[in-house]
Amino acid sequence: MDLILACLTDKIKAEFLRFSFYQKGSIPMPLVTTTEMFKKAYAGHYAVGAFNINNMEIVQAVTEAAGELNSPIILQASAGARKYAKPAYLKHLVEAALEEYPNIPMALHLDHGADFETCKDCIDGGFTSVMIDGSQYSFDENVELAKRVADYAHERGVVVEAELGKLAGIEDDVKVAAHEASYTRPEEVEEFVSRTGVDSLAIAIGTSHGAYKFKPEQCTKNEDGVYVPPTLRFDILEEVSRRLPDFPIVLHGASSVLPEYVKIINANGGKLDEAIGIPEDQLRHAASLAVCKINIDSDLRLALTAGVRQHLAQYPAHFDPRQYLTDGRTFVKDAVKHKIQNVLGSENKA
Ligand code: G3H
Ligand code: 13P
Numbered sequence: 001m002d003l004i005l006a007c008l009t010d011k012i013k014a015e016f017l018r019f020s021f022y023q024k025g026s027i028p029m030p031l032v033t034t035t036e037m038f039k040k041a042y043a044g045h046y047a048v049g050a051f052n053i054n055n056m057e058i059v060q061a062v063t064e065a066a067g068e069l070n071s072p073i074i075l076q077a078s079a080g081a082r083k084y085a086k087p088a089y090l091k092h093l094v095e096a097a098l099e100e101y102p103n104i105p106m107a108l109h110l111d112h113g114a115d116f117e118t119c120k121d122c123i124d125g126g127f128t129s130v131m132i133d134g135s136q137y138s139f140d141e142n143v144e145l146a147k148r149v150a151d152y153a154h155e156r157g158v159v160v161e162a163e164l165g166k167l168a169g170i171e172d173d174v175k176v177a178a179h180e181a182s183y184t185r186p187e188e189v190e191e192f193v194s195r196t197g198v199d200s201l202a203i204a205i206g207t208s209h210g211a212y213k214f215k216p217e218q219c220t221k222n223e224d225g226v227y228v229p230p231t232l233r234f235d236i237l238e239e240v241s242r243r244l245p246d247f248p249i250v251l252h253g254a255s256s257v258l259p260e261y262v263k264i265i266n267a268n269g270g271k272l273d274e275a276i277g278i279p280e281d282q283l284r285h286a287a288s289l290a291v292c293k294i295n296i297d298s299d300l301r302l303a304l305t306a307g308v309r310q311h312l313a314q315y316p317a318h319f320d321p322r323q324y325l326t327d328g329r330t331f332v333k334d335a336v337k338h339k340i341q342n343v344l345g346s347e348n349k350a
C-alpha cells in the first residue's frame with residue numbers, strides 16, 4: 001500500500017484513499033452520475049428508472065426496492081418537490097439512503113429544470129445530473145440555454161439532460177395542452193447534441209405527463225375491457241438513435257397508470273375517472289432500444305394514494321400517520337419492484 005501511494009500524485013492519492021474508505025464501508029459511496037449507468041443500460045438493452053422523490057416514504061420505498069433487487073436507480077426532484085420538501089431535506093434523505101444501500105449506484109437528478117439558475121443551484125448543491133427543459137423555446141434558444149447549463153455542469157463533473165419536442169401534460173406550474181404538444185423532429189437531434197454538448201436527450205414520441213395521458217376516444221379496448229392507447233412513435237425513436245448512435249435517450253411521462261391502483265383508489269372513496277397510461281409492453285420495448293432512462297412519477301403517486309386510502313378505509317379509527325404511511329410506502333415499494341423486474345429490466349445491474 002505504501003509503495004503504491006508513493007508513486008501517486010496528491011490528487012490521485014486522495015481519490016485512492018477515499019475509495020479504500022468506501023470499500024471498507026466507513027463512509028457511504030457517493031452519488032454517481034448517470035454516465036456509467038447509461039453505458040451499461042444501452043449495451044444491455046434495459047433502462048434505469050428515474051423515480052420522483054417528494055418525501056421520506058418515497059425515498060425509502062424506491063431505494064429499498066432497488067436495494068432488494070440490486071438495481072441502479074435515479075432519484076429525481078422537480079421544482080415542486082424542492083418547494084414542498086425543501087432542498088436540504090431531500091439531499092439528506094438521499095444521503096441516508098446511500099448509507100443504507102452503499103452498493104446501489106444512485107444518481108440525484110433535477111427533473112425539468114426551468115432555467116439556468118435552478119440548474120446551477122442543484123449542481124452547486126450536490127446533484128449529479130440536471131435536466132434543463134428548454135422545450136417550450138425555439139430551437140436556437142433551447143440550444144443556447146442547454147449549452148450554458150452543460151458548460152457549467154461539465155466543469156463540475158455533473159451531467160445534463162435536455163429535451164427536444166414537447167410533451168403534453170402537467171408538470172408543476174407548466175401545463176401543455178395536447179394540441180400544443182409536438183413530436184421530436186429527428187432531423188434536428190444531431191445539430192442539437194453537437195451544439196449543446198448535452199449527455200442525454202428526452203424526446204417526445206407520444207408519452208405525456210400525469211394520469212390522464214389519453215382520452216378514451218383515442219383508445220381501443222382489449223378483451224379485459226382495458227383501454228389501449230395509440231402505439232408510441234417507435235419510428236421516431238429509431239430514427240433518432242440511428243442519427244445518434246450509442247447516445248442515451250430519455251422517456252418522460254412514462255407511467256402506466258396501473259389499473260389495480262386506480263381500482264383500489266376508486267373502491268375506497270377516490271374518484272379517478274378514465275385515467276389511462278402507457279402500456280408496459282411498449283415501455284419494455286423502448287428500454288430494449290436506445291431509451292436508457294424512464295421517468296415515473298404518477299404511478300408512485302397512485303400507489304401511495306391506493307395504500308393510504310385502503311388502510312384508512314379498513315381502519316377508520318386509525319390516525320397515526322405511521323400506520324397508514326407504512327401501507328402507502330409498501331405499495332410504492334411494490335410498484336417500483338414491479339417496474340424494475342417487468343418494465344425496466346434493471347434487476348441485478350447495480
Ligand atoms: O414531470 C413531472 C413530474 O411528474 C413532476 O411533477 O412538477 O408536480 O412535482 P411535479
Ligand atoms: P409520469 O407523469 O408519467 O409519471 O411522468 C413523470 C415524468 O416524466 C417526470 O419527469
Ligand code: ZN
Pocket residue numbers: 112171209252253295
Ligand atoms: Zn417529465
